[in-house]
Amino acid sequence: MLRLFTRSTRNIPLCQRFSSTLTADKYPNIKRGDFGKINDEDINHFSKILSPNQLITDSNDITGYNQDWMKKYIGQSKLVLKPKTTEQVSEILKYCNQRKLAVVPQGGNTGLVGGSVPVFDEIVISLASMNNIRSFDQSSGILKVDAGVILENADNYLSENGYIFPLDLGAKGSCFVGGNVATNAGGLRLLRYGSLHGSVLGLEVVLADGTIYNSMHSLRKDNTGYDLKQLFIGSEGSLGIITGVSILCPARPKSVNVAFLGLENYEQVTKCFQKAKSELGEILSAFEFMDKDSQLLAAQTLKTTHPLCQDDIEGIESVPEYPFYVLLETSGSNKEHDDIKLEKFLEDVMESEIVVDGTVSQDEQQLKTLWTWREGIAEASQQFGGVYKYDVSLPLDSMYKLVESVKERLNELELSSTEDNKKPVYEAVGYGHIGDGNLHLNVAVREYNKEVEKALEPFVYEFIESHKGSISAEHGLGFQKKNYIKYSKSETEINMMKDLKKHYDPNGILNPYKYI
Amino acid sequence: MLRLFTRSTRNIPLCQRFSSTLTADKYPNIKRGDFGKINDEDINHFSKILSPNQLITDSNDITGYNQDWMKKYIGQSKLVLKPKTTEQVSEILKYCNQRKLAVVPQGGNTGLVGGSVPVFDEIVISLASMNNIRSFDQSSGILKVDAGVILENADNYLSENGYIFPLDLGAKGSCFVGGNVATNAGGLRLLRYGSLHGSVLGLEVVLADGTIYNSMHSLRKDNTGYDLKQLFIGSEGSLGIITGVSILCPARPKSVNVAFLGLENYEQVTKCFQKAKSELGEILSAFEFMDKDSQLLAAQTLKTTHPLCQDDIEGIESVPEYPFYVLLETSGSNKEHDDIKLEKFLEDVMESEIVVDGTVSQDEQQLKTLWTWREGIAEASQQFGGVYKYDVSLPLDSMYKLVESVKERLNELELSSTEDNKKPVYEAVGYGHIGDGNLHLNVAVREYNKEVEKALEPFVYEFIESHKGSISAEHGLGFQKKNYIKYSKSETEINMMKDLKKHYDPNGILNPYKYI
Missing domain, CATH: 3.30.70.2190 (Alpha-Beta Plaits)
Structure with missing residues (x-):
């Protein structure tokens, strides 16, 4: 328990510009896809699958599901579904796929790139009601949980048994294990325990057409065919909805x-x-x-x-x-x-x-x-009004050069000052996980400002590209970085990804407008 | 350096039955696929891509490429190609795909399930001539190598730099790093350093149609899109040919x-x-x-x-x-x-x-x-004539029960005796990587015998299935276990794999008759 801040204790001043504008209005170039619109018949159908308290249509109750925790992205969903079983998720997706109703899977909604909230009127499928620890094997350290189990709860449970969850991050009090896997969260223990691609042993995933891919294995070694679960780790809900996770947990350090x-x-x-x-x-x-x-x-x-x-x-x-x-x-x-x-x-x-x-x-x-x-x-980066956050991977030797270059650029353009309140930028700072080659560049600003944005982008992304880095080390692509992937991945790679997305979700109903 | 035996020092008595029979004759039910047959024009074409010493057509010189090291599987290839560059591999596959010529990628040819040798007349694409260490970063421990670098050479190179390859196995003196990744080799360091799904950071792969998927990244964290390289780890050459590997190596223990x-x-x-x-x-x-x-x-x-x-x-x-x-x-x-x-x-x-x-x-x-x-x-398991080897994953508590059940069964059927030389089975023994849940069950036999086979199979596989284990922990599927995958994977999983294979290799030219 090394963390002081969890999401619930954060109190971050919100920037005016982001406080109430709908994502759709903020990004007028993005058009609603050719998806079905929810009608009474649909609601009736979902009412047959779910009990009344698993289906939210009241606009007040939906507000929290429509916006990310920084209130940076605000959607317009009219329907939230909270399945309690994998079968219910399957029934929901099967129907949505037939009706071409777009959906957004939502975990703890603690993401930083707008991946877990609707852009238009996508149906929110919240995993919050699937929160059981399924099993734990004391001798092997293998934990099986529903996707909606809160990370901290999983870690506390393991702690009682002498084990530790191989992942830790600031939002542990709110984020879900399923969301962690769906976004391939990195966090603070990666240096020691490696990535989720190594520690996740099995997944249960519902595909776009409702097929349940049950691969909840508990084997450390299993070379029988393609390791398909890997595709869903870090796919941000664009290929399927993760409903269960089997993960190998190490012994808790003394x-x-x-x-x-x-x-x-x-x-x-x-x-x-x-x-x-x-x-x-x-x-x-x-x-x-x-x-x-x-x-x-x-x-x-x-x-x-x-x-x-x-x-x-x-x-x-x-x-x-x-x-x-x-x-x-x-x-x-x-x-x-x-x-x-x-x-x-x-x-x-x-x-x-x-x-x-x-x-x-x-x-x-x-x-x-x-x-x-x-x-x-x-938190400190946001104290003057807002922050432009970059989460990047770079080779160690060029890592801090990015921060220096950005500082220099902002100074040259006379956009930055810690003293002059009229300047939009307070300061650019760098910190992060050296052990993982992961830099966080935060540009603390007094206001969100087009000039600053122009100064930063594509400058930051071009720097990363020229140093063969990654524009997203651990935060993912989501809505925010969808269009910047080209700075980190080649055309061949991107085409293969698009091809895969089309293959597994031909109607594109899973988390549209994001990722790829 | 803990190992005494490498492949080169092994001297294993071969069982009569396996000594000279062609795989095609041994398994008459398996028919040659509808692939093109190599003609002079093809040879001419390859001669334009490769220099004369990279192209082997002499039947004597081909012998070693046609059989696995246990001489259990013997193919009938008439052509071995030894590309020196990724571009050459690409040119070869592009042509083969157009002409529907089947190929088998071959690394160090140390596998145990017949995955690296032809079944009929597939063209052998040997990676032996791609054996350069591409780069090593002393500060991050990231090594980039050609697929044909011998594992021991890579480890020795790392040793000089204070690092260790995160994988070790008996065949280290012969096996190739590319083959290790293609088969997701487990070995002796997995308990400590985890699986290759965690440590491999990037791959270069040539797809069936010749497309070069260059994903030779050197980033410990990179959440920009699907982690496609994972598909090729453990795919045994059925989705593409791995030509380069980028891998994170830990500091060498003192x-x-x-x-x-x-x-x-x-x-x-x-x-x-x-x-x-x-x-x-x-x-x-x-x-x-x-x-x-x-x-x-x-x-x-x-x-x-x-x-x-x-x-x-x-x-x-x-x-x-x-x-x-x-x-x-x-x-x-x-x-x-x-x-x-x-x-x-x-x-x-x-x-x-x-x-x-x-x-x-x-x-x-x-x-x-x-x-x-x-x-x-x-080695000792083969001293009386031969051995039936099973490499399985099982939950710890039921792991040794499999050995006991097999011993019991062989005794009941009066097939086993350490003293009576007329009994086909000498003894069944169990050993393995407890830390990884990986059991090796070796049935040491005096002769390969249909009755023994009937006693063992599907008995062993059914035991594994009923205990939710894996029929192949680390050896892979190859030719030998292709038809047994159903004991470890569900129909949904198998269908998804078949679908993926068809998607990436529609003509089925990559390593046919195997895997899935």
């Missing part, structure tokens, strides 16, 4: 340490990562970096003393002083051994001047506090 | 320990595994079990004293005395810590009487010797 380090430049950050991989090896579980500006932002919302601040003044006066920071976590089975390894590592990096300052958590509370300086950046 | 333990029953084996997962956590890198009969077999070929034998008599007299054995390996970054953890673990399992006897390697040589008692079983 000892966790966190070190917070100050470094003179980005090159030292990458050197530090090399050392950590080599010396901490199997106990290294997170290696996050933050630039100074990200810490300056965080200092203004956290209002506590920065971990590496020399003085003891509380609040924003305690200005972070190093250009770069690293938060490093170890997780192991023996506290004494982990402590020794970490101490030895810290001695080495201090001695070789890779690291110039640092602190290590002495208890659970300190550990949580150190994490807030990493996890608080997302 | 310390390796092996313990060899004696246990009273199978239940204690599973208890011991639980304890090991919990106490050794992040340093546990292998947990293999062997039954007594497997050790008795191995004792007859290894001719050294069994590690847990009380007396010092050399050779077959040193009879293993416990019903079950466990070989447990730890790999970590600190020898002292690993030693302490292992000692503590061994004290615990001895004290709680889970383990009744044991020994720990003191040096590299002892470590290798201990591994021979696990690795030598495959």
Whole structure:
């Protein structure tokens, strides 16, 4: 339990521009597809499949399903269905496919790219009522759950049994396991436990025509045919609706340490990562970096003393002083051994001047506090009105160059200032999962502004393309990045994806206007 | 370097029945597909794409390409092509697809299910001439290689750079990385480093129509569209020919320990595994079990004293005395810590009487010797004439029941005896990767025999089906298990696979008569 912020505790100021405009109005170029329109007969049909409380038509009750949690995307659905069984999902899709009614599968609705809300009047199929833990095998660590189980609930359940969910992220209190798999969520444990493509052992998926693809296997090794479940991991509900997940969970580590380090430049950050991989090896579980500006932002919302601040003044006066920071976590089975390894590592990096300052958590509370300086950046980035968020993968050596180039560009165009309130941009900051090659670039703004957008795009995407990176490391494509995939994937790859989408969903009813 | 046996050192007695019969004659029910027959014009065409030494038509030179290394499957190909570039593979397939010429992609040809050799006159496309290491990134550990690089060469290269290939298996001296990926090889490091679905970051694949699917990415996280490369991992050359692999490699562990333990029953084996997962956590890198009969077999070929034998008599007299054995390996970054953890673990399992006897390697040589008692079983199983091999995944609690049931059945039918040379079966033995839920059941026989086959099949497959296991954990389907997939996969799953095959290879030219 290292996280302080879950979705429920977030209170983010919303930007005017995004507060109430329908997605359809905001993007007038996107036209409603040639789908059926829901009529009374349809509602009657669904009423036969579902009980009254599983079917929402009241517009007030639907509001929450029509918008993402940042209220950036607002749809116009008139119908929410909340199936309780896989068979019900199958019946629903079978009918929708015949009637060409578009649907949007919705999990915890915590996504950042507008993938889980309708664009027009798509029927929302919420997985919220499918929230049972199906089984857990104590000897193998294999957990089987309904898609609608909340990630934190799954992890708490595992914790009681000495295991850990191989995925963790800020929204764990709200997001669903099914949604995590559908979006191939990355998060904070990927460095240690790998991607969901490795840990998911089986899936239950309902295809566009209602076919139930039951592949809820519990085998670590199974070489009997194409590993079809892989197609649905990260497909964002565009090929089928995930209703069940079978996943291999590792034993819960008995000892966790966190070190917070100050470094003179980005090159030292990458050197530090090399050392950590080599010396901490199997106990290294997170290696996050933050630039100074990200810490300056965080200092203004956290209002506590920065971990590496020399003085003891509380609040924003305690200005972070190093250009770069690293938060490093170890997780192991023996506290004494982990402590020794970490101490030895810290001695080495201090001695070789890779690291110039640092602190290590002495208890659970300190550990949580150190994490807030990493996890608080997302919220802090929005404190002046809004934020343009980029979640990218880049080779390590060019990773921070993107942040520098964006800062430079915004300054050259005189769009950015931390002091002048008339400038649209407050500051661009960089942080992220160095261990996974994943950078978060946040451009904190006072207002959403066409000029800023022009300055950022396609500039950011072209930078990523020229460095062979990915325009979406972990957030996915959704509605927001559908049209930018070309910066990360070749025409052949994109054509193969479109072909696959057409093959599995010929009527295009599954999550239209998004992904591919 | 824990392995003693590579393919080149194996010297396995071949069973008469399998020594020279053509696959086509052995399985008369399988008819040649409606493919084109190679003519002079075709040879001329290929001569324009390839240089003379890349094109083999001499029947003597072709022999090795026509048969698997156990000489169990013998094809009748008249043409072997050895492209040196991806473009050449593309040109070849484009032409073959137009002419409907069937092909079989061939890597190191070390498979166990006849997947890499022709059944009739398919053109062999050997990847042996594509064997360059393309690049290695020291900071991220990402290796890019041609498909034809030998696994051991890749691992040696990584070793020089402080990294390790996340896969290891007995045939490492001969098998190709491309073949490993095409068959989703499991092997000895899976418990620690996970499956190739997690570690492969990108692939270059030539599709049936010659299209080059270049997805040689080097990003640990990339959520931009369907993860298409996953389809080719474990597809055994039936969807495309893998020509390049990008893979994430972990840092090489600095310390390796092996313990060899004696246990009273199978239940204690599973208890011991639980304890090991919990106490050794992040340093546990292998947990293999062997039954007594497997050790008795191995004792007859290894001719050294069994590690847990009380007396010092050399050779077959040193009879293993416990019903079950466990070989447990730890790999970590600190020898002292690993030693302490292992000692503590061994004290615990001895004290709680889970383990009744044991020994720990003191040096590299002892470590290798201990591994021979696990690795030598495959060879030892064939010493009396032949072996029926089953490679299955089963839930841990029912895993050994399969071996017991088979032994019982063979005894009831009076087919088995270690003493009576007239009985076709010598002994059925069980061993395997407990940590991966992967059992190897070897039925050592004096002759291949229809009665034995009838006793074993479909009995074994039905047992696996009723326990929701997999009929192929890591060896794949190939030619041998094509028709048995129904025991592990549902009709829906199989239909989806067939549909996918048809979609990507409408003419069915890629590795026909196999897989699906």
